[in-house]
Amino acid sequence: MNIAFIGLGNMGAPMARNLLKAGHHLYLFDLNKAVLAELAAMGGTISTSPKDAAQAGDLVITMLPAAAHVRSVYLNEDGVLAGIRAGTPAVDCSTIDPQTARDISTAAAQQGVDLGDAPVSGGTGGAAAGTLTFMVGASAALFDTLHPVLAQMGRNIVHCGEVGTGQIAKICNNLLLGISMIGVSEAMALGNALGIDTGVLAGIINSSTGRCWSSDTYNPWPGIIDTAPAARGYTGGFGAELMLKDLGLATEAARQAHQPVILGAVAQQLYQAMSLRGEGGLDFSAIVKGYQKPS
Numbered sequence: 001m002n003i004a005f006i007g008l009g010n011m012g013a014p015m016a017r018n019l020l021k022a023g024h025h026l027y028l029f030d031l032n033k034a035v036l037a038e039l040a041a042m043g044g045t046i047s048t049s050p051k052d053a054a055q056a057g058d059l060v061i062t063m064l065p066a067a068a069h070v071r072s073v074y075l076n077e078d079g080v081l082a083g084i085r086a087g088t089p090a091v092d093c094s095t096i097d098p099q100t101a102r103d104i105s106t107a108a109a110q111q112g113v114d115l116g117d118a119p120v121s122g123g124t125g126g127a128a129a130g131t132l133t134f135m136v137g138a139s140a141a142l143f144d145t146l147h148p149v150l151a152q153m154g155r156n157i158v159h160c161g162e163v164g165t166g167q168i169a170k171i172c173n174n175l176l177l178g179i180s181m182i183g184v185s186e187a188m189a190l191g192n193a194l195g196i197d198t199g200v201l202a203g204i205i206n207s208s209t210g211r212c213w214s215s216d217t218y219n220p221w222p223g224i225i226d227t228a229p230a231a232r233g234y235t236g237g238f239g240a241e242l243m244l245k246d247l248g249l250a251t252e253a254a255r256q257a258h259q260p261v262i263l264g265a266v267a268q269q270l271y272q273a274m275s276l277r278g279e280g281g282l283d284f285s286a287i288v289k290g291y292q293k294p295s
């Protein structure tokens with residue numbers, strides 16, 4: 001299939017590589033020329049604009065940093081909607097607010113284009129391994145069209161409902177994740193300060209009612225889980241700046257819905273303080289440092 005792929009960063013580039021390996025022909029666009037050259041060497045064609053890429057694609061996929069980039073890539077003069085043919089399906093995999101996802105989809109529908117949202121979880125490791133989870137907000141027909149291609153980049157392809165619901169699922173999950181990581185940090189630090197062996201404490205939590213992904217898979221305390229970022233100085237993994245971005249999306253969506261997210265707002269401020277300390281590039285589990293004496 002001819003696929004227009006726009007946004008080839010930490011996530012988009014490995015996703016595009018998997019589509020090239022699966023035998024698709026990709027029309028590529030990004031502002032970063034180096035990544036375009038690398039993917040062209042794998043067989044992709046470099047496009048001159050989102051419009052140019054969309055004109056050539058039988059499917060359009062975008063993977064961009066934030067809502068402002070998504071708006072410009074779709075709606076600008078040389079954007080996707082200026083080039084896409086009516087009837088061509090499109091999907092935005094960026095993490096953005098649900099309202100922008102709906103607005104862009106409405107603009108696309110006016111041109112006979114069915115555009116869905118499919119944000120992902122699984123991080124850069126999952127993007128490289130082709131094991132991402134896609135949370136898809138789309139009509140049933142568009143979901144069926146997208147499924148085989150998304151399955152070449154991911155393992156779990158979940159239809160969440162109509163357009164925008166993929167983004168809702170993503171921001172609600174990350175709201176909880178951001179909060180649970182702080183809760184585990186607090187419990188581990190308190191146990192340590194009170195004198196229990198932290199390995200014993202983690203074992204108790206992970207076989208008791210406090211167990212969660214932040215404790216049993218990604219425990220922020222060093223020396224508990226060999227594969228967690230805590231074991232490698234909080235490098236790699238899911239950056240605190242990205243968590244901060246997702247908590248911002250959640251609190252803003254909550255404001256629009258008049259829905260309180262009390263712990264989410266506190267969590268947002270704790271990651272904000274982490275960012276101010278210059279630690280925004282570390283994995284988000286480094287939030288635990290705020291509970292430890294500086295070494």
Ligand code: NAD
Pocket residue numbers: 006007008009010011012029030031032063064065066069072073093094095096120121122123124237238239242245
């Ligand atoms: P990134 O910043 O590494 O990549 C974004 C890419 O978009 C860059 O290559 C940039 O040059 C390109 N870009 C920006 N503006 C553009 C424009 N106008 N036209 C064309 N290209 C443009 O970001 P990422 O880590 O790949 O994340 C992409 C999305 O996925 C974000 O919404 C992020 O929140 C989400 N996400 C990231 C992760 C992760 O672990 N990195 C995990 C899940 C979801």
